[in-house]
Amino acid sequence: MQDKNISGKQLLEKYEEKRKYPRIIVDCPVSMVLPNSKEVEAQAHDVSPGGLQLRSGKQTARILNAENEKLKQGTKSDFEVNFILPLEGRQEKLQIRCKLAYTVKLEENYYAIGLQFTRVEGSNRKILRRFIESSMEPL
Secondary structure, eight states: OOOTTSOHHHHHHHHHHTOSSOOEEEEEEEEEEOTTSOEEEEEEEEEETTEEEEEEOHHHHHHHHHHHHHHHTTSOOOEEEEEEEEETTEEEEEEEEEEEEEEEEEETTEEEEEEEEEEOOHHHHHHHHHHHHHHHSOO
């Protein structure tokens, strides 16, 4: 899937160019509950109204890619993602449905993983919007 003549960082830059939304750098743990009920952990790198970019080791990337292959074969197409964003002096817990958009190897055991939001409901949508808006305001 990845061109052998292009590095992971160059490939990631191509993804960056295609983005529709501004990205806000974050550093928070993310817990994913896959359709098979397996829980997988990673670290959020950035967030936008449309998704999250995670950073993880090889094991998490393998699990997500293997699960994504199963999803393509007709099972449930998304999974639950849980994370916490700081907003107005509080820690706001979000639970959002996502699907795997891409996995890019950055280094030997370090991957960038793109998740696309598939369902952001009610208060989660408001929290996410407020977090992004407040993060973009000039100081």
